[in-house]
Amino acid sequence: MTEIDPNRTLASLVEESPTCARVFESLGLDYCCGGDQTLATACEEGGLAVDDVCDRLAEDRDQSDGDAADYEWDNLEDLADHVVDAHHDYLREELPKLEDIVKTVADVHGEDHPELRDVETEYRELVAEMREHIDEEEEELFPVVGKLDRGERLSVEEVERLREAIRTFEEDHTATADRLERIAELTDGYAVPEDACPSYRSMLERLERLERDTHMHVHKENNVLFDRVDERLAAASVES
Ligand SMILES: [Fe+2]
Numbered sequence: 307m308t309e310i311d312p313n314r315t316l317a318s319l320v321e322e323s324p325t326c327a328r329v330f331e332s333l334g335l336d337y338c339c340g341g342d343q344t345l346a347t348a349c350e351e352g353g354l355a356v357d358d359v360c361d362r363l364a365e366d367r368d369q370s371d372g373d374a375a376d377y378e379w380d381n382l383e384d385l386a387d388h389v390v391d392a393h394h395d396y397l398r399e400e401l402p403k404l405e406d407i408v409k410t411v412a413d414v415h416g417e418d419h420p421e422l423r424d425v426e427t428e429y430r431e432l433v434a435e436m437r438e439h440i441d442e443e444e445e446e447l448f449p450v451v452g453k454l455d456r457g458e459r460l461s462v463e464e465v466e467r468l469r470e471a472i473r474t475f476e477e478d479h480t481a482t483a484d485r486l487e488r489i490a491e492l493t494d495g496y497a498v499p500e501d502a503c504p505s506y507r508s509m510l511e512r513l514e515r516l517e518r519d520t521h522m523h524v525h526k527e528n529n530v531l532f533d534r535v536d537e538r539l540a541a542a543s544v545e546s
């Protein structure tokens with residue numbers, strides 16, 4: 307069976323084998339914004355037995371037959387394209403559809419489940435923030451990563467702008483993760499109430515999928531793409 311080193315970071319384990327994310331999600335371990343913590347530390351803070359978690363990760367990895375990432379990590383332009391195809395396009399399609407469902411469910415069930423009004427408010431804010439965020443990533447950051455791949459020179463101003471953009475995007479990610487966590491708390495971890503209609507169930511399933519997809523999306527950006535951009539910026543020859 308595969309040996310899992312508990313001193314590795316959560317982000318590096320997911321980077322090597324994306325299936326680890328399933329196990330981390332089910333245990334409530336934050337591998338995206340908190341991806342820099344080691345597995346041992348995360349387990350200790352979460353009150354989990356690290357040996358059991360290592361066994362579970364190894365088992366899952368063996369069963370999935372070394373399920374590899376479907377993107378080329380070291381080509382920044384490919385990775386940025388992958389993020390747009392796999393995550394931004396999904397958000398552009400899903401966010402407005404789910405917005406209609408969240409509103410309908412709050413209108414129909416809000417009296418019996420008053421927390422649905424808060425879910426609706428949080429979700430509306432989330433949509434506004436995410437839409438602006440993905441547009442900005444595609445306008446300000448992704449076009450430049452190709453230049454870095456090709457080793458093109460960047461001006462001091464361009465480098466500063468990129469570093470500032472990445473800092474802002476990372477702050478956005480934390481805010482988004484917090485908002486999704488509030489929605490998960492409001493719905494008691496997407497628990498389906500006895501009186502839930504099909505739309506209510508569908509809303510909960512789709513909100514859960516949105517949270518999981520966002521964790522993977524943020525992991526690819528914070529822990530892989532942005533880190534690689536930082537490394538290339540540090541190494542790039544800079545024009546003054
Ligand atoms: Fe993104």
Ligand SMILES: [Fe+2]
Pocket residue numbers: 439443475479524527
């Ligand atoms: Fe992002």
